[in-house]
Amino acid sequence: MNTSRQDSQHRYENNNSRSHSIPTHLGFNRRIVHRLPENWRDRLPSPADYYAKNVEHLSRSTANGFAQGRCPFHDDGHSSLSVNVTDARGGWRCFAGCGGGDLVAFHMKRTGQDFRDAVASLLRGAA
Ligand SMILES: [Zn+2]
Numbered sequence: 140m141n142t143s144r145q146d147s148q149h150r151y152e153n154n155n156s157r158s159h160s161i162p163t164h165l166g167f168n169r170r171i172v173h174r175l176p177e178n179w180r181d182r183l184p185s186p187a188d189y190y191a192k193n194v195e196h197l198s199r200s201t202a203n204g205f206a207q208g209r210c211p212f213h214d215d216g217h218s219s220l221s222v223n224v225t226d227a228r229g230g231w232r233c234f235a236g237c238g239g240g241d242l243v244a245f246h247m248k249r250t251g252q253d254f255r256d257a258v259a260s261l262l263r264g265a266a
Contacts, residue, residue: 175262183243183261184261192266193245194209195209198218204225205222206221207222210233211249213237219235220234246265
């Protein structure tokens with residue numbers, strides 16, 4: 140009887156000391172909060188939804204998945220912006236010279252955020 144009680148107490152102490160080795164101090168938690176989830180790209184808004192909200196006069200997409208609209212980065216009267224609304228990366232290009240990239244690059248340019256902040260705000264539902 141006595142021995143089994145000692146055993147269980149010993150196991151308890153083992154568990155206890157193991158939990159102490161998990162770093163839960165503030166620095167560790169802060170690092171977690173600032174790190175993007177590994178699957179962040181899967182959780183971005185769909186390019187079709189995102190560009191529908193952020194590009195004026197967006198046309199229907201053609202067979203190859205591209206739609207045209209007014210570029211928000213210059214005074215555009217000619218729908219110079221082409222966006223891919225079917226590919227998950229949401230590639231875009233402005234034919235008046237504003238550049239191009241993927242959906243994250245578009246959001247960075249539109250909001251002035253750096254890469255990490257832009258992705259984090261997209262994951263929070265910004266559009
Ligand atoms: Zn432009």
